[in-house]
Amino acid sequence: MNVELQVNGTDHVVDVEPRKTLLDALREDCALTGTHAGCEHGVCGACTVLVDDAPIRSCLLFAVQADGYQITTIEGVAPGPGELSILQDAFCETHGMQCGFCTPGMVLTGHALLKRNPNPSRAEIVDAISGNICRCTGYGQIIEAIELAAERLRGRNLSDSISAEPTMVHADIVAPEDEPERGIIKAAGYDLPHEGKP
Amino acid sequence: MKAAPFEYVRPSSLLEACSILADDEDALPIAGGQTLVPMLAMRLARPTILVDILRLPELTGIGRANGFLILGATTRQVEAERSALVASDLPLLAKALPWVGHQPTRNRGTVGGSVANADPSAEIPLVAATLGARIVIQSREEEKVLPADDFFLGAMSTALEPGFCVKELRFPVWPKGRLGVGFHEISARKSDFAYASAAVQLAADDDDKCLNIVLGLGGLSDRPVRISLDSIIGKDLRATSLPAIVAEAVGDACDGFDLRSDIHASASYRRRLAISLAQRAMRDAIDGALQGGGEAQ
Amino acid sequence: MTAQGNFRYVSTTRRVREDRRFVVGRGTYVADVPAREMLHVALVPSPHPAAKIIAIDSAEALALPGVHYVLTGEELSGAVDPLMNGLDTPHVRRFPLAVGQTRYAGEWVAAVVAETRAVAEDAVELVQVEYDPLPHVINPERAYEPQSPPVHPGHGSNVLLDRTFVWGEVDRHFAENPRHLKFRVTWGRNSTVPIETFGVLAKWDPWREILDVWASIQMPKYSDQIARSLRIPLNCVRVHQDVDVGGSYGVKRGIKHTVLVSHLARRLGRPVRLIEDRLENMRAGDAHGPERIFDVEVAFTDAGIVHSMKMRALDNAGAYAGRAPFQLGKPIGAIVGPYQIKSVQYQAISVTTNKAPEEAVRGFGQSPTNYAIETMMDKVAAECGLDRIEMRRRNFIRKEQFPYLIPSGTRYDSGDYHTVLDKVLAHANYGELLEERDRLRKSGLLAGIGIAACLEPSGGNSAFEPLLNEKNTTTTWMESCRINVDGLGFITATMHTTSSGQGHETLVATVVGEVLEIDPDRIRVVRPDTLASLPSNSPVGSRMAIMLGGAAFHAAQIIKSKVIDLACRYFGREGDGVTYSAGAVSDNATGKRLELAELVNIAHRHHHSLPEGTRPGLNSEYVMQVPGGGKLAENSRIQMYPAYSFECHLILLSLDPILGKPEIRRYIIGHDCGTIINPHIVKGMTLGGIAHGIGASLLEEFVYDEEGQFLTGSFMDYLLPSSHEVPHVEMVHHCTPSPLTVLGQKGSGECGYLGAPAAVSGAINDAVRPLGIWFDKLPIRASRISDAVAESAPGHSQ
Secondary structure, three states: OEEEEEEOOEEEEEEOOOOOEHHHHHHHHOOOOOOOOOOOOOOOOOOEEEEOOEEEEHHHOEHHHOOOOEEEOHHHOOOOOOOOEHHHHHHHHHOOOOOOOOHHHHHHHHHHHHHHOOOOOHHHHHHHOOOOOOOOOOOHHHHHHHHHHHHHHHHOOOOOOOOOOOOEOOOOOOOOOOOOOOOOOOHHHHOOOOOOOO | OOOOOOEEEOOOOHHHHHHHHHHOOOOEEEOOOOOHHHHHHOOOOOOOEEEEOOOOHHHOOEEEEOOEEEEEOOOEHHHHHHOHHHHHHOHHHHHHHHHOOOHHHHOOOEHHHHHHHOOOOOHHHHHHHHHOOEEEEEOOOOEEEEEHHHHEEEOOEEOOOOOOEEEEEEEEOOOOOEEEEEEEEEOOOOOOOOOEEEEEEEEEOOOOEEEEEEEEEEOOOOOOEEEOOHHHOOOEOOOOOHHHHHHHHHHHHHHOOOOOOOOOOOHHHHHHHHHHHHHHHHHHHHHHHHOOOOOOO | OOOOOOOOOOOOOOOOOOHHHHOOOOOOOHHHOOOOOOEEEEEEEOOOOOEEEEEEEOHHHHHOOOEEEEEEHHHHHHHOOOOOOOOOOOOOOOOOOOEOEEOOOOOEEEEEEEOOHHHHHHHHOOOEEEEEEOOOOOOHHHHHOOOOOOOOHHHOOOEEEEEEEEEOOHHHHHHHOOEEEEEEEEEOOOOOOOOOOOEEEEEEEOOOOEEEEEEOOOOOOHHHHHHHHHOOOHHHEEEEOOOOOOOOOOOOOOHHHHHHHHHHHHHHOOOEEEEOOHHHHHHHOOOEOOOEEEEEEEEEOOOOOEEEEEEEEEEEEEOOOOOHHHHHOHHHHHOOOOEOOOEEEEEEEEEEOOOOOEOOOOOOOHHHHHHHHHHHHHHHHHHHOOOHHHHHHHHEOOHHHOOEEOOOOOEEOOOOHHHHHHHHHHHHOHHHHHHHHHHHHHOOOEEEEEEEEEEEEEOOOOOHHHHHOOOOOOOOOEEEEEEEEOOOOOEEEEEOOOOOOOOHHHHHHHHHHHHHOOOHHHEEEEOOOHHHOOOOOOOOOOOHHHHHHHHHHHHHHHHHHHHHHHHHHHHOOOHHHEEEEOOEEEEOOOOOEEOHHHHHHHHHHOHHHOOOOOOOOEEEEEEEEOOOOOOOOEOOEOOOOOEEEEEEEEEEEEEOOOOOOEEEEEEEEEEEOEOOOOHHHHHHHHHHHHHHHHHHHHHOOOOEOOOOOEOOOOOOOOOOOOOOOOOOEEEEEEOOOOOOOOOOEOOOOOOOOOOHHHHHHHHHHHHHHHHOOOOOEEOOOHHHHHHHHHHHOOOOOO
16 A cells, blocks of 8 residues: 655655554665664554654554654654754763663654653653663663753754754864863764864 | 554545444454554454544544533543643543553544453543443444443453444533542553552532542453442541441452452452552542532642 | 873763764664565464474465465474583583474474565464473472473483582581571562564675674674584674664573574575564563572571571573573672672572573673572571661671682672762761651551662673583683774774673773873774674673773773884884873974874885884784683682672662552662773663662563463563653762773673662562561562561451
């Protein structure tokens, strides 16, 4: 069956068996492998995507059911190549992951939470991510990441309209030698580890 | 864990959906899919056709009519959770909904789906049974309005015959006044299948006496069960004898259930929980009613 | 740069560079690796705990469009060698598919290969297998009895290992100390269950004669075992180590999956992939953890000093031998925990039963052992009427006693347990904690404090192998690193194993940067495949900070000395006439300075300006042996791992006597892993380890019924802690560097997990002690707590 999926603002027309989940269609037919299969029965949350800005389990939805929605996967979060959203940057700042397998689901869930609730309490964060299982981190640094992102989002300069997508933070360019202990290094610095200098 | 193959259709009317279901007894309706899809993935269910009813216009909407709050079957659990109408008219349902699964499953799962699935420990069926809701089911030929007691027949078993779909849920709305509700459940982790759950709704008069009270228990029998607490009607809600009355009523009821012992919870634990949770739910409901009551806490 | 403090980059909160690819969904996990014309595998499981295979009929399955092949154990066992055992048990043979008989419910009997995974699963249902059920044994104590039905008849019994060690004068100490105690505790079967299941993709190129393997693997000697089983030279196996592993914590040892898939790739001439689904993984992924019964006897004084301990550990290895029995051996290296126990008798028993095989789990048996030891300390304290903390103080090894030789032959390198404990108590405000406990008790709840003090042996070696299997004489346990400074002066280091979230690239860059005084962010770290790699033993035994850090350190030192040497040759000076600083070298006399870029230019291009015999380029490599390793056992004593981290848990817990659900109100952990290379990473390991421990003590269990049927095959029954179940954890640090490691670092990969179950159990038992109740089996479920409390009430009815 043909179905048109709108994913991260792009239309994908895929031809799939009805039994193919949205998860598998995203990974195989749209070549978006950032969404992960952890259990395929709706418990672990590794397959989380946003459907019309709401986190859902893509393993519990068939691709043929998913037309007409705005689907956002982890690949749709970063503002551009080599860049990070404020929330993604916060996850890097607090080390809110280890193996990274649950991370796309956590990031999307965090994005959805902060969009609805820009000032969540710790308890609200805990509740929001309680449908995403992490086996590596014990959740502490994930909660810290979302708290940090909330703080930064509240403090950022807004353009005249509050867009749905949190904008990227342009971190100051810090010469690494000056403040080696400072966490935020220019985001693009990793691509050119030396900024052209040995 | 890939499902066995099936066909998929998305009819544009409820009648069409019911026709397909009637003509093929191995066809299954799918709405939110939060309980159905795991069963498909584990190949515990193998429908020939999945009939997608999620977007049928006849099944949507929340509205009031004739003293009932009506929820279309495909009302998402999250919609009900955030609905001002539900908050004002069905405080017990509003209290129970955050316990249903997790936020991501409430974003897709429907109230009708939960009721049709009829898990003995599910929250929405418990509220339906406790309040004496009506379940409206529809086939190609007819529409039937069933009291909850006649709809829930056993574990995962309802009065839905082949060709029928849940159309809407009609919850009786109690008159505005000093209302209080309580909802408690215990599971291994928050939002797991409950070992036991208790739902209470009561109304107090101006003298703090009980005007009306209903108590429902979930997770203990093969379906949610309403326990009579009529002996409390007319009594002072501040009386210290009430917890004991609840304990006796619940204990007696449990003695009639075939309480399950499994790796997670023993039968004796469930019985003990039932009494304690019912007492707590009643405590919350009394507090709510006597402190002003009315809208959902 | 010294081993104590004052680091430039080490111990600073630098970002973990791996996070950057994960946070945008650009990790490359095995299921993300593309391969053209890939075929997919699904497995036919046996429904019986034990059964003879009479016949396998694949005709209907093969007729399904899209199905390419159905492989049976009979065919496979003719084509490959059995998988390796750790012990000398040649009659316990294991192949990826059951051969002749099946030995646990869910065991893989046949493998279906098809165009898609979905079609393969369809075909699995069409494979018809005829079985003749055999007697089975599930309970390990029954399996220990001689007349129990043997899982491997050729082996003669179900006993894989039954060895008693006596270190020190146990009998004398028991005679001299008339106060004795005896008890049993049981560690239920659970595992660390990563969110990513095991997966492997294999491709055979018959013209190059190379088997390419991508896998979600954490396993020493992985490529060795592939080569052995497939009977091909090791240099025909190319494992791609740049695959990101979605969590492992020990268990991703999918050698059976790999041999299966490799054989199929060779047989069918196309790439073949198996990604376990969750059902396959839980039931037959062979990744269950220890299931262990401890019988402990202890001799102590009235003052609560423990002099001697007898411990019998009976472990249920499941249906095959593998590496599981060694999980009884590794704890020998910390068998007395952090205490001055003078003598130990230790009986290690491993039995086969008709359950899924046990695999290496985080700590390799240390956490269950710590649970037994800490329970012992709590019980002795109760018996003596002593405060549990005071009792531990009296028994702790003291700071001035290090290096401390324990009865089983291991020397603990360094530690200061009293200070860590003091820090924890101070941070917790212990007096207030006790008051809070009492307040909770007065309010009608049960409340208790749990304490656990234990060691994390780190650095890894395989000393338990020659200890438990005399035929195995392995004492080498190495790690390696290579560094190249290229022609334009950019630095690239290599590491030679996979990682599963431990931040090893960050580790290597930080250490190399520290030595060379160059910003780690400018150092690229890559993972070549195994054909281009130096020897490695993969991240096990909490070893990588020490071993990979050590290898990187030494490789960087070589670079640094080569740079200095180059400058000396150029300046015409001796070594002490120049000064190195951040990659540049200055002539002390003239002040002339050569930047790294210039030195590199000379090294790569200006051969004419260097003395005869100077080798071009600027690179190094280092293969490092584990410190303290290298000797075989003597008199059943051996040096296990080199470095010992320490952790001290303090928990305040309450529970409603009817609802029975434990609520952790406060969780404090004191942690000493020597020099911390990256604080973010250590914090993550600790919090994650505690989460694993909470799961093991309260929620997680692989359950089989009497009929050998597996009851917890999905995440609906095997309960993983969510964010609701893991409390906020307060961490307190201390640092006693290791004298044996390059920066004073010790390992922390198992931190938190090693003590949390003991602490949680201790807290619950403290809470119910006033009722005369004691829980002796993990996990402790709310149902059991509630039932026990109800039964303890006088005149109780229900």
